[in-house]
Amino acid sequence: MRLEKCWFCSSTVYPGHGIQFVRNDAKIFRFCRSKCHKNFKMKRNPRKVKWTKAYRRVHGKDMTQDSSFEFERKRNRPERYDRNLAENVLKAIPKIDKIRVTRDERHHKNRMKGKKEKLQKEAAKELEQGISLVKAPSALRKDPSLTLPQKIKVSVSQRQSEDNNAMEE
Amino acid sequence: THLNVADNSGARQLMCIRIIGAGNRRYASIGDIVVAVIKEAVPNMSLERSEVIRAVIIRTRKELKRSNGMIIQYDDNAAVVIDQEGNPKGTRIFGAIAQELRQLNFTKIVSLAPE
Numbered sequence: 001m002r003l004e005k006c007w008f009c010s011s012t013v014y015p016g017h018g019i020q021f022v023r024n025d026a027k028i029f030r031f032c033r034s035k036c037h038k039n040f041k042m043k044r045n046p047r048k049v050k051w052t053k054a055y056r057r058v059h060g061k062d063m064t065q066d067s068s069f070e071f072e073r074k075r076n077r078p079e080r081y082d083r084n085l086a087e088n089v090l091k092a093i094p095k096i097d098k099i100r101v102t103r104d105e106r107h108h109k110n111r112m113k114g115k116k117e118k119l120q121k122e123a124a125k126e127l128e129q130g131i132s133l134v135k136a137p138s139a140l141r142k143d144p145s146l147t148l149p150q151k152i153k154v155s156v157s158q159r160q161s162e163d164n165n166a167m168e169e
Numbered sequence: 170t171h172l173n174v175a176d177n178s179g180a181r182q183l184m185c186i187r188i189i190g191a192g193n194r195r196y197a198s199i200g201d202i203v204v205a206v207i208k209e210a211v212p213n214m215s216l217e218r219s220e221v222i223r224a225v226i227i228r229t230r231k232e233l234k235r236s237n238g239m240i241i242q243y244d245d246n247a248a249v250v251i252d253q254e255g256n257p258k259g260t261r262i263f264g265a266i267a268q269e270l271r272q273l274n275f276t277k278i279v280s281l282a283p284e
Contacts, residue, residue: 015237015238015239016237016238016239017238018240019232019240019241019242020239020240020241020242021241021242021243021244022228022241022242022243022244022265023244024243024244024245024264024265026264026265026283
């Protein structure tokens with residue numbers, strides 16, 4: 001019994017699931033479900049279909065090179081059964097999974113780095129430009145504390161009170 | 170149906186007439202022997218057009234279900250020309266072949282097959 005990978009979406013195909021398609025040049029394509037099978041028949045390229053692992057790898061959204069992938073490489077020589085070996089492998093599998101998951105998360109975090117600052121900058125810009133939707137421009141001119149604090153080096157307490165004013169309005 | 174011929178016996182295309190060993194069965198699948206007529210043949214070989222011969226089906230576009238849950242589908246419908254005993258008439262076979270043929274005692278065909 002072997003757990004295969006779906007040719008289209010790269011998820012594991014468990015026994016009893018999916019369809020295998022043998023092309024006339026004897027290349028075998030395994031699919032995990034009819035969704036992948038139908039996409040294949042439509043001649044879609046998995047590298048361009050957003051929800052597949054192939055796309056994510058190509059576009060750098062998922063890790064491509066990692067030593068934890070070496071454990072899952074296909075080996076064609078069957079190993080002689082050794083009880084100790086089997087026991088160690090069974091113990092190691094959840095550990096390797098955990099490591100891979102943490103590395104994935106780190107990769108994701110690295111990818112998303114700088115998003116918070118970007119969002120804040122965009123929000124500040126929007127506030128500056130669109131403040132007229134919230135408060136009439138005449139009111140702003142009369143009471144300039146309602147605008148965002150300018151980037152001046154002021155002592156902390158003063159800046160904080162200005163901030164509070166903007167937040168309250 | 171029209172079947173491609175996957176060996177070098179001289180026929181190119183067969184038209185299936187009847188399934189052997191079945192009363193009024195409608196469909197044959199992989200491993201069934203079929204009576205067929207040759208619709209198209211390679212010139213100057215032993216088999217000629219509109220000869221009635223037997224063939225065994227080796228690939229179908231319809232999925233083949235195995236008892237372990239695996240489902241296999243091929244890209245075309247193909248057959249191999251055999252004689253009355255079940256020995257293939259050609260000497261080479263092209264394309265992939267299913268495991269089922271081994272269990273049905275078509276060992277010669279299986280041994281000639283490349284995949």
